[in-house]
Structures are given as C-alpha cells and as structure tokens.
Amino acid sequence: MPSRPELTSLVCGLLVALFGVVLLLDATGTLDLRFAALAPLACVLVGATLLASGLTRRG
C-alpha cells in the first residue's frame, strides 16, 4: 500500500521549491528581488511550515 505523504513535509517541500523558483527568476533578471520582497517570502515559508506542522498534531 503506498504510504500517505506527510503534510508538513509536503508543504515545506513545495514552499522551498517555490522559493527556489523565485531565486532563479531573480538570478535570470526576470525579478528584482529586494529585502522588502524577500522578507515576506521567508515569513510565508516558515509560517506555512509551522502551520502545517501544528495542524497535523491536532487531536
């Protein structure tokens, strides 16, 4: 039986991948990534991971 993916790992992985895409776009010059844009992204990454981790502990 295939194992069910863990929500925390899934969210964290997706967000890290998204973060990588953003950094790639910045490197290619498509995006101009500054601290004002990077800070919310970092907050979203950590916040969504924590939220997913916390919700999986419910019960």
Added chain:
Amino acid sequence: MSARPAPVLRRDPAHRVLGGVCAGIARQVGVDPLVVRIAFVAAAFAGGLGFVLYAVAWVLIPADGEARAARVPRLAGRGAVEVALGVGLLVLALLLTFRALGLWLTDGVVWPVVLVAAGGALLWRESVGRPPQPEEPEPRPERPAAVVSRTGLGVALVIGAGVAFLGATNALSGARDVVLSVLVVALVLVIVFAPWILRLARSLAAERSERIRSEERAELAAHLHDSVLQTLALVQQRAGDPRAVAALARRQERELRAWLAQRPGTEATHLAAALEAAAVEVERDHGVPVEVVVVGDAELDERSRALAAAAREAMVNAAKFGGGSAVDVFAEVLDHEVQVYVRDRGPGFELAGVPEDRRGVRESILGRMARHGGRAAVHSAPGQGTEVELAVPR
C-alpha cells in the same frame, strides 16, 4: 447557584452580508451591525487592513451551530504554539507585502495596532477561555505558570504597543527623563526596603495564622464547656439516678460525635427555633421554667448561631445560679441587628468576683460574642437578679 457560561464570540450567518463576522461581533458587544460594518469598511480604505482583519476573523471565528464548531481542531501544547506562530508569520508576511506595495499608513500606527491586536487576543483568550466542545474528553488542567506567562505576554504586547506608538509620535521625549528618574528611585527604594517589607509580610502572615489558631482554640474550649463540662456537672448532680446519668451520657455522646463529624444533625435553622430548643434542654436538665418570647425571626448564620449558643449558656447560668427562679428570654430581630436578653430574679453576682478558671461567662458568652463581631453585657448586682444582654449585627 451555577455561574452562567461566559459569552463566546461566533459568526452570525443568519444576518450575514459576507461571512457574518460583523453581525457576530455586533451581537457580542451589543451594538448595531451597521456600526461594525462601517468600521471594517473604513479600515479597508486604510491600507487594506480591514480586508485582512475580516479574512482572519472569518477563518478563526467559528459560526453559529454545532457542525461548524465541531470542525474546529483541538490544539494543545506544541501544536498550538506552532499554529499560533505559523498564523502570526503569515499575517506578518501579508503586512510586509502591503508595506512593500505602498498600501500602508505609517509604521508608527500599523505596528502598534498589530501588537495591540495580538496582545488583546491573548488576554481575551485567557479571560474568556475556550468553550467546551461536544464529544471531547475533559481537558487537562493547565499549569498556572503557563496561564500567567501567556497573560504576561499579552500585557507586555499591549504595553509595548502603547510605548511604541508614543515613541513614534515623539510623545515620550518629554516624559522620558521623568520616567527614568522615577524608575531609578523606585529601584533604589525596592533594593533598600525589600528585606523589611518581606519580613513584615512574613510577620503579618504568621500573626494571622496564630490569631486564627487562637480563635479556633477558643471556639473549641467554649463548645466543650457548653457541652461536655456541663453534662459532667449534671452527672455529678444526679449521681444517685443511674438512668438519668446514662441518658445524659448517651445524649452527650451523640452530640459530640455529630460535632466531631461536622454533621448538621437536627439543629434548628432559625433563631426562634434554636432559642426554643435551648430553653427546652435547660428546663429538662435543670428543672427550671424558661419563658421564651421572640419578636421576628431570622435564618441562622454563623453569627446568629453563636448568639443562640451564648444565649443558651446564659440560660444555663440563670438556671444553675438563679435560685430556682424562672428564666425569661426575650429576643428581637431588628433590621440592623439581633438582640437577646436573658433575665433571672436570683441572688445576682459580681462579674469581677468570678474565678479566672470559670469559662462560662468569660468565654462562652463574652468571648464568643466578641469573636463574632457582636457585643455582650452582664447587668447584675447582689440581690437584684441578673440580665445578660447579647447582640450581633445582621
């Protein structure tokens, strides 16, 4: 009487425009929903903050009805901390995005508002608590330290917000020197006087404990005098009548066991009944007629119970030392106090001439009334009978 459950904030879908957030808040605080809607719309024009607050409230506040409430996950311990941090960081990300996009008032306004909202939410949660959910086991009691630390964090956030706002608007510049001076002086005073204050507090606590113990000992002594010692005196008087002695012993044993077990027994619940019962006992034990007149009546509380006990002791003294004359008891229940007078026409006595080891008048009457906030006076003179005046406030 059980306390009413604290009101719980819920969305009101029955009167909704969008999600019922404004209607629920209006119902909770008792204002017209239009007022709350106007506030949200105004906040929405102020950098879009109203939209954010509404969305957060829509997600976090459960709607009316058990089906919605049952879906609220139960979070505790580390899970709750992670969810709270996660939501906080997402809101922070949203705010930073708005700031970067220029949809922003000023740092001096928004950040204090955010801090006040976070601190207020923590304090609100601690004061109101979470409603019990159906089909959930009884939650474990929280450690007091956790509750105190959350409340402290909430207070710190709100105070920090106020200080940040005042600092951003330069309102603190004039007061800074004064506050610093006051803080330094307060710190010095605390360091200097802390040992004395601590010692004084400990001394007061020890004195209070000793006073409580002393009053308990006095109550115990008064009760033993009124019951056991008097029964033993009766036993001596009736030593020639084995049946009477056995009956006295049985009655005293029952009374003492009930008192030790703190059972209410068949005690009267009202003052008039208590005085009547005491009069019957005194008549039976001492063979002296006791006339009781009570004007008004009152349910017995701790004070009036002590009053009845002191009146009983006065009746016993009148029966024992009144030379066989009838004992008159007059009680009156007034608006502000309850008064009892016990009178005999016996030979009378001088209170100063009563030996120190006789506890009847001093402890069972005078001391007992003083301990319960009442007053007692003995009016007597040789050859003129005795009147004991008792009163306790209502």
